[in-house]
Ligand SMILES: O=P(O)(O)O[C@H]1O[C@H](CO)[C@@H](O)[C@H]1O
Ligand SMILES: [Mn+2]
C-alpha cells in the first residue's frame with residue numbers, strides 16, 4: 089500500500105500568475121525575490137529535488153540530475169489565501185471570492201459580538217498582527233477590551249493577551265464570531281491570536297493560535313481517502329483549514345521544525361494513506377512580517393531537514409512538497425501575493441527529472457494523491473500519476 093507524505097511550505101510561491109495584477113500584485117515572486125536578495129542562500133536539497141529546474145525558476149541554478157519530478161501550478165480559485173489554496177489543492181475550487189472587510193467589520197457585527205462575548209472591541213481594521221499588538225496591547229492589558237482586526241484576506245482575527253483573557257475564553261469568542269460570520273458575512277476564517285509580553289515592543293504571539301474555517305463546500309480528496317478507511321493525519325494547522333473534515337487524526341505544532349519532527353514521527357509509525365503537513369512559519373513569521381532574511385533562513389533550515397525526511401520514507405512512500413500561495417517578503421504591504429506554486433514529487437517509484445511543466449490548477453496535486461492512493465477522484469484536478477511513475 090502506497091502512502092503519501094504531503095508537505096505544504098506555506099506561502100513559498102514561485103512567481104506571478106497571469107492574473108496577479110488583478111489581485112494587486114505586480115512582479116511578485118516569493119522564492120525568486122528572496123534568492124535575488126540573498127544569492128548566497130543554501131537550499132541544496134530542494135535544488136537536488138528539482139526546484140531550480142521548474143520553468144521560470146532561472147534565479148536558481150538548476151541541477152542536471154534532479155532526483156524528483158518538478159513543476160508549478162496556477163490557481164483557478166479567486167483568492168490568494170491559505171483556505172483557498174489548500175481547498176483547491178484538495179479538489180475544491182473557490183470561484184466566488186470569500187468576503188473581505190477592507191474597512192473593518194460593520195457596526196451590527198461588532199455590536200452582536202460585543203453583546204455575546206461581554207467584551208468591548210477595539211481596532212476593528214485591517215492591520216498587521218504584530219503592529220496591532222503594539223498599538224492596542226497595553227490598552228487591552230488595562231481594560232480587557234478585545235482586539236479585532238482583519239487583512240486583505242477573508243479573516244476575522246481576535247488578539248488576546250493570554251494573562252488578561254484566558255485561552256478558553258478566547259477560543260469561545262472565536263466560536264461566537266464563527267457563528268456570527270456565516271451566511272452573507274461568511275469569512276473564510278476566524279483566527280485566535282493569543283500573545284504574551286509585558287509592554288509595547290515586547291509582545292510576542294504564542295503557538296496557541298487556532299483557525300476556525302468553514303467546512304469545505306464539497307468533499308475534498310481528504311474525505312475520499314478517509315472514506316476508503318485510510319488514515320488522513322493532519323500535522324500543524326491542516327485540521328483547522330478543513331475544519332476537521334476528512335481528517336482522522338491531527339496534531340498541532342509549535343513551529344516549522346516541530347512540524348518536521350511530528351511528520352517524521354508519523355512516518356515512522358505504521359499508518360496508511362496520507363500524512364498532510366503545513367509548515368506555516370514561512371508565512372506567519374517571515375512573509376507577513378516582510379522579513380526577507382528570516383524567510384531565507386527558514387528555507388535553509390527546512391532544506392537541512394530534507395535528507396532526514398527522505399531517509400524516513402518507506403519503499404512505497406511518495407513525498408510531495410508544494411506551497412499554497414505566495415507571500416513575497418520584498419513586496420509592499422504585509423499581505424499574501426498571488427503566485428504560481430512550486431510542486432516537487434519524490435519517491436523510489438517516481439521518475440527522476442520529470443518535468444511536470446506548468447499545470448492549470450493546484451487541484452492536479454490532490455487528484456494525483458487520490459490516484460496514487462487509489463481512492464475516489466475529487467471533482468477537480470487532473471492526475472499526473474501516470475506521468476511520474478517509473
Ligand atoms: O498579520 P497577521 O496577524 O500575521 O495575519 C496574517 O495572517 C492571516 C492568515 O494567514 C492573514 O490573513 C494575515 O492577516
Ligand atoms: Mn498559507
Ligand SMILES: [Mn+2]
Nearest residue numbers: 371372376424
Ligand atoms: Mn498568511
